[in-house]
Amino acid sequence: MGDAVKVLLYEDNRDLREGIAFLLQATPGLVLGGAFPHVNNIRTDLHVHEPDVVLLDINMPGMSGLEALPIIKSMYPKTQVVMLTVFDDDERIFQAVRSGASGYLLKNTPPAEIIQAVFDVHKGGSPMTSSVARRVLQFFQQPPKTHPADHLLSAREQDILKGLMKGFSYKLIADDLHISIDTVRTHIRNVYDKLQVNSKTEAILKAMKEGWVDGEAGIAPRDR
């Protein structure tokens, strides 16, 4: 990783492609493996060039960049992909991010910054147009906590609810809190009443929806 950064560019617009290609080519420290108008031969391209960084447009004839992305990341997980597109809607941004994109630039990004982005991404950064970054941040910003539940449920009732949300049975909750199972029943009865539900499941779903989640707020938890 001390050598030149090998780059592939996918962009269907000819002018833009050639413009960026020229810049990449002319930049010391970068090697342009190829600049293609479509991503249909992505597997071959990857095998031939084994790029460090891929600049990937989303809207291209044939296979889209979003479809190609998972292929790239599954074949060469270490290859860094920067989306380079005109779309800044949540749907596409998140699909790209989830699929492993490391950068997301809008096409109005100045050429110099695109070049910079290639270096950035190659050394472990994630260059993003600031408007895109905003979308991403908003996604797990704790929404203006409108905790209607905050003073709706008493402290003890919240304890019980948390128990439910951990998948505990009445017995386990009773055990955990050192109270009788009948007490647990009573509390749950009251919780259901206040929450306007009538089953464990509904209570849990509502509790989560209502921002009650005692884990990371509003973020889709993932593991492995």
Place this chain on the structure above:
Amino acid sequence: MGDAVKVLLYEDNRDLREGIAFLLQATPGLVLGGAFPHVNNIRTDLHVHEPDVVLLDINMPGMSGLEALPIIKSMYPKTQVVMLTVFDDDERIFQAVRSGASGYLLKNTPPAEIIQAVFDVHKGGSPMTSSVARRVLQFFQQPPKTHPADHLLSAREQDILKGLMKGFSYKLIADDLHISIDTVRTHIRNVYDKLQVNSKTEAILKAMKEGWVDGEAGIAPRDR
């Protein structure tokens, strides 16, 4: 919001503070309300200056920037806050983001970019140092690992599970899918088996954790 952008700067390091303050001051379109070495009078400062943008260091004597942030956002939700710090650990980044920070720059950011960030954030962007952005992206990037659940559960089993996740009772699910309640039992039995759980709640929690979440689930009343 047609005029100059009012900025407050909090930074305990004198040289840095004065350096940035000078730049902010000298930039057309920006008005520096004040540059403070600590955030202890944050409430007063806000009332006096009503800034559009706050540049906020994290490590300061007295109250930290992370403590001040929620105060700022609760008093003036529309005020944009850019963290300006040396810390790039996950913990601090996420605390800041959750609390409503709109930008996050490391202190090695070139002064010109800091200035640019102020404009960026004011017009709705989220300027971030690319290494910070990477941390954020990684957080909800689905690891290349193929979902084990993907082909673990059959199509029908997934239907049933989705039913559970919507808070449906067996009867409702049966109804919904036009099958008998015993069939639902059978499927659920198999789902529990494959998911290694033994209750509705656990199944739902696991399903959500495992990345299955089909988003908003309408909480439907029960049929009793």
Place this chain on the structure above:
DNA sequence: CCGGCAATCGCATAAAAGTGTGACTTTGTT
């Protein structure tokens, strides 16, 4: 001092969920 509320516990009963076992049909694969 009283009334209300949170928290505790008990008993009883009906409804729902969980489990064991077995079976028939369709569809697709070997």
Place this chain on the structure above:
DNA sequence: AACAAAGTCACACTTTTATGCGATTGCCGG
């Protein structure tokens, strides 16, 4: 043709949940 997997349905039986109707004990504010 034989087989496996998926989907369908049926009983029967145990556990958990959900709910109705009490009751007792503190504690707080008027």
